[in-house]
Amino acid sequence: MxxxxxxxxxxxxxxxxxxxxxxxxxxxxxxxxxxxxxxxxxxxxxxxxxxxxxxxxxxxxxxxxxxxxxxxxxxxxxxxxxxxxxxxxxxxxxxxxxxxxxxxxxxxxxxxxxxxxxxxxxxxxxxxxxxxxxxxxxxxxxxxxxxxxxxxxxxxxxxxxxxxxxxxxxxxxxxxxxxxxxxxxxxxxxxxxxxxxxxxxxxxxxxxxxxxxxxxxxxxxxxxxxxxxxxxxxxxxxxxxxxxxxxxxxxATLKRLALLTVDDVPAVGPVPSSNGLPRVDAGTSLREALDTMVAHGSDRCATPSGVLTYTALCEAVGTDGAKTGHEEVAAGDR
Amino acid sequence: MTFGEYVVSRWGTLSLAAAEHALVVAIAIGIATVVGVGIGLLGFQAPKVRGASLALSAGILTIPSLALLTLLIPITGLGWGPTLVALTGYAFLPIIRNTVTGLDGVDAATVEAGRGMGLSAARVLLKVRLPLAWPLILTGVRVSAQMLIGIAAIAAYVDGPGLGTQIFEGLARLGSVNSLNATLAGTLGIVVIAVLFDAFFFAVRQLTTPRGLRVRP
CATH class of the missing domain: 3.40.50.300 (P-loop containing nucleotide triphosphate hydrolases)
Known part of the structure; x- marks a missing residue:
């Protein structure tokens, strides 16, 4: 068979x-x-x-x-x-x-x-x-x-x-x-x-x-x-x-973020030491990373390989987050 | 003569009658269980067999035992023959009905999983439905047995075996010496047999019910 x-x-x-x-x-x-x-x-x-x-x-x-x-x-x-x-x-x-x-x-x-x-x-x-x-x-x-x-x-x-x-x-x-x-x-x-x-x-x-x-x-x-x-x-x-x-x-966009992990996004900058950025582990989904960022009022977070920015997140799902998105988060960043 | 003295003096007769009473019921139940469960299994897949067997066995139960025993005399003669045939006939309904109900009542998901895994219809029936229905089937057998123990007393009318003889003799001579003792001995003997059968079926149930159905979560 x-x-x-x-x-x-x-x-x-x-x-x-x-x-x-x-x-x-x-x-x-x-x-x-x-x-x-x-x-x-x-x-x-x-x-x-x-x-x-x-x-x-x-x-x-x-x-x-x-x-x-x-x-x-x-x-x-x-x-x-x-x-x-x-x-x-x-x-x-x-x-x-x-x-x-x-x-x-x-x-x-x-x-x-x-x-x-x-x-x-x-x-x-x-x-x-x-x-x-x-x-x-x-x-x-x-x-x-x-x-x-x-x-x-x-x-x-x-x-x-x-x-x-x-x-x-x-x-x-x-x-x-x-x-x-x-x-x-x-x-x-x-x-x-x-x-x-x-x-x-x-x-x-x-x-x-x-x-x-x-x-x-x-x-x-x-x-x-x-x-x-x-x-x-x-x-x-x-x-x-x-x-x-x-x-x-x-x-839908949040669900797409859930499909990707921080390893899928090219990280920018050097691996941060302890400069106050919220940290996420390798293999964390982008959705959870976003959650961490929003929770800390930050537009970036530290991954094991570098820094993940909000802009990079938006690019990962193909939206242009460079301007509008950034401002929104900045506005919420007190 | 007190009741106690009566029992002691007639112990040989009484114990033999009691043993015969139990034996005739046991044989009838044995035959009815094998045949009845077989019919139930057949009837599970053939609705016509199921309908016909249930109607027939219910029909038999409506015939008064005295009439059935008497009607059987031309065919089976007196004694054990008509007694066994009549008792077996009466035992079918609870056994067939509980078999069919039990087989039907098995959880649909369990059956579907079995079929989905590639168990044939016959294997699902014998290896899944039958063991799961067994406690209910056994309850049917137990009900039949209790019923037959009572009916078996009537068999004394056709010279059948059992404690019925004591009862009928006693009733026929009511008022004379020992008539009450004889009736009482027969009746109490039947009660004792019924209790022993019930204990037997309780043990059988404990021993034959699949362990997985008895365990507590």
Missing amino acids: FDRDPAGVRIELRGLTKHYPGQPAPAVDNVNLDIPAGELVVFVGPSGCGKTTTMKMINRLVEPTSGEIRIGGEDVLNLHPDELRRHIGYAIQQVGLFPHLTVGENVALVPKLLGWPAAKVADRVEELLSLVNLEPGAYHDRYPRQLSGGQQQRVGVARALAADPPVMLMDEPFGATDPITREHLQSEFAKLQKKLRKTIIFVTHDFEEAITLGDRIAVLRERSHIAQYDTPANILAAPADDYVAGFIGQD
């Missing part, structure tokens, strides 16, 4: 349509989309727009009415659905861990189905639990009911990754947790994906989450029509239409 190479493979959707019998309009209408190998593509759109249905057609939990799905060049509609699903990781918002099995048994399920030798399965379970930051010794023999929501989500991700599938489908996998846990899980997962480079389709209605995690974002409107499909930076810089702009919200 397409998973001889556990690194991501390309997914192609061609004319993908789902028309439920008795419904006047199709739920998903003629979707054409290319998902490059090893990228995380976020489907974002309002509830009921068909994003989940589109995703579920890829592992055939929903059978398409018409159209074509190719994973790594292979037509998935020709494969046996159960066999296909064992090679696609699947994580959902409600997690759906099996409550009668231990954490270890939950994670081991698909590798066992695929007939892995017991020793290899055991090693893999240990590895995965460590990967999602659950101490194997402490969690292996616990039952799902004994875990917090965030821990369950981690096990859910580990279980989806179990057989090292090249493709993962994730439907709001961090949706059911509190904002703090959620943010934590997101940043952990972003790091994990950087390492694993799976091809991931990630469904959410949270645009912030889409920006944080997505290599690309497909903004969907009703019937899964693609309003815009591009990188987060491009969508924020140039929304295709009012619908996309509405989805982004009022603070």
Whole structure:
């Protein structure tokens, strides 16, 4: 099958349509989309727009009415659905861990189905639990009911990754947790994906989450029509239409700043010593740097490599902050 | 003769009747559980089987036990035959209904995750739904057992095994020597059997409920 190479493979959707019998309009209408190998593509759109249905057609939990799905060049509609699903990781918002099995048994399920030798399965379970930051010794023999929501989500991700599938489908996998846990899980997962480079389709209605995690974002409107499909930076810089702009919200520029870090901006001047400038660490997002600057009433801050100015910030997102912006900040600088 | 003296003097008869009473109920419950859970599993995927089996088992329950036992005589003769057939028939409804309800009641997300991971429909049914529904199925079996212990007393009318004989003999000779003792011995014996069965099912429940469902967060 397409998973001889556990690194991501390309997914192609061609004319993908789902028309439920008795419904006047199709739920998903003629979707054409290319998902490059090893990228995380976020489907974002309002509830009921068909994003989940589109995703579920890829592992055939929903059978398409018409159209074509190719994973790594292979037509998935020709494969046996159960066999296909064992090679696609699947994580959902409600997690759906099996409550009668231990954490270890939950994670081991698909590798066992695929007939892995017991020793290899055991090693893999240990590895995965460590990967999602659950101490194997402490969690292996616990039952799902004994875990917090965030821990369950981690096990859910580990279980989806179990057989090292090249493709993962994730439907709001961090949706059911509190904002703090959620943010934590997101940043952990972003790091994990950087390492694993799976091809991931990630469904959410949270645009912030889409920006944080997505290599690309497909903004969907009703019937899964693609309003815009591009990188987060491009969508924020140039929304295709009012619908996309509405989805982004009022603070598009701030969101773009959040995508860049102080390392992306050429710093001016020598590395400052202790001349009273507010300091930010390497890897800090420009949004946080701006926050630091505003909080200190300063138009510049010190980074490990030099001085970051407000003007440089504005240039980084392509606006002319040299005059107006500078004055505004200067005016606020008391 | 006091009740105590009666029990001591008739201990052989009473204990044999009690053992037979428990045995006939146990056999009927055993058959009904295997068949009933099987029908429940089949009926889960075939709505027609489900509807028909539930209607039929409910229908059986509406037939008065005395009538059913008597009607069975031409087919099964007297004694154990009609008793076993009737008791098994009565046991189906709670078992089938709880099986179907339990299988249905499994969290949709758990099932979806299972299907999404590539478990076949049959495997989801047997490895996910059945273990999760098991406590409820067992409750159905327990209800059936309690019901059968009572009904089994009526089987004395068709010369069936069990403590019913004591009760009916006592009632038939009401006012004469030991008639009250016989009735009382039969009745109390049935209560004791019911309590023992309940304790048995409690133990079975503890031993067979998946540990993951018993743990406290």
